[in-house]
Amino acid sequence: MADIGEFAQQATDRFLESQRGIQERFNLRLPRRAVEEFIKAAFYASMIPDERRYPSVCLMSYRAGYERAFHFLFKHLPQPSAQEIAKLAQATASGSHICCICDEGKILLGGIHVTVLNEMREVGYSSSGVANPLKLLIRGPGHIEMSTGGLALVYKSGEITEASVFQHSGIMRTLAGIIAQELQELTHGTVESLEEIFNDLAEAIVRLGHGGMLIVAKEPNKGQFSPFRQIDCLLLQELLIRYWNDVAALSASAGGVGNLLASAEAGVVNPRAMPVASDTSMLENCINSIAHLAGVDGAIVMDYACKVAAFNAIIDRSATTEAASRIVDQDHLERRREDILRNRGSRHQSALFYAERVPNSFAFVISQDGGVSAFHNPADDTVVCEMEMRVLD
Secondary structure, eight states, X not given: OOOHHHHXXXXXXXXXXXXXXXXXXXXXXXXXXXXXXXXXXXXXXXXXXXXXXXXXXXXXXXXXXXXXXXXXXXXXXXXXOHHHHHHHHXXXXXXXXXXXXXXXXXXXXXXXXXXXXXXXXXXXXTOXXXXXXXXXXXXXXXXXXXXXXXXXXXXXXXXXXXXXXXXXXXXXXXXXXXXXXXXXXXXXXXXXXHHHHHHHHHHHHHHTTSOEEEEEESSOOGGGBSSOEEEEEOHHHHHHHXXXXXXXXXXXXXXXXXXXXXXXXXXXXXXXXXXXXXXXXXXXXXXXXXHGGGGSSXXXXXXXXXXXXXXXXXXXXXXXXXXXXXXXXXXXXXXXXXXXXXXXXXXXXXXXXXXXXXXXXXXXXXXXTSEEEEEEEOSSSEEEEEEEEEOOO
C-alpha cells in the first residue's frame, strides 16, 4: 500500500522530467513542493462530498498569460486548497475543467472552462495542439490521475498504477490502419483522426455511466448475436469522407498545414475553415449519438467501413466454432485466459469469446470508470489483448 505522499512524489518526478526542453509557453516553472502540494490537495478534495455528491473534475494548468479562451476567469485567484477544489468541482460542467494559473512558482485556481469549444476547431478534428503539461483528474473518492500528455499515473485504493492511453494503443492503431485502407478510395483527402474518433466514442460511452461494448468486424454476421437490433447506418462514414475532403481543400488553400496552423494562431480565419468547423461539430454529435446506443444491454456493432450494423447485440456464447489457439499481449507474450478474465465481468467474457471465434474482428470493453480492454483476432490463430487502458479526456 502506498500513501498519497508517495504518489505525489512519483507524479512530481514525472512532471519535472516532462518539463525538460518543453516549449516556453508550456513551461510552468513550478518547484517540486508546489506540484506535490497541488496533487495532495486534489486527492483530499476527492473525499469532500457536497450533499452526497463527490467531486469528479479535471484540473488543467496554464502558464500565466497563456490560459486559453472560453474560461470564466476569476478576478481574485484562490489557493488550490482541498476545500476550494471540491467546491469548484460542483460548479464545473461535464467535459469542462478548472483552469489553474501557474505564476512565479505558485499554482492558483484561475477560473472555470466555459464550454468544450476549442479556439482552433476550424482547422480540424485533432488540431487542438500540445497536451496539457500538468493535468489532474479526480475520478471519485480517493481516486485521482495525473498526466503530462503521455501515460497517466493513477492513485486508487492505496495502489499506484500506470495507465496507457487507448487511442495510442497498438490495437487501436491497427484498427485505424484497416479502416483507412477501406475508406481511402472514397476521399481525395488524407484519412486521419480515426484514433481520436474511436477514443471519443469510448469516452462518450463512459459518460453514460454504465459502460458498454463495441464490436468491429470485417463482415459482422447476425448469427453471432442473439438477440440484436440490426440497422444500416452509414452516417459516420459519410461525415468522415466529407470532413477529409473539406480538410484537404482547406490545407490546399492555405499552402499546407504549417501555414494553416500559423494563420490560425495569428487569428486569421481562412474562408474554407467554416465547412471544416461544421464537419467537426457534426462528427462530434454523430459520435455522441452512436455512443448512446450503448444505453441498452449488448454491443454496438460496426464494420470496417464505419457502418453501424447493429446495437443491443448480445454475443451468442453457445457457438461451437473453434477458438483461436493462443492469447497474447501487445508484446506477443502468451497470456492465460483465466488470468485475463479474473475479477472481470460478463462483458469481458463475451468480448474475449467473440474475438477468439471471429477472425478479423475487434472487441472493446469500455468500463464506467474510463478503463478500456481491447481484443483483436488478426486471423492467425491468436487473439491480441491490451488491458487497463484509459480514454483520453
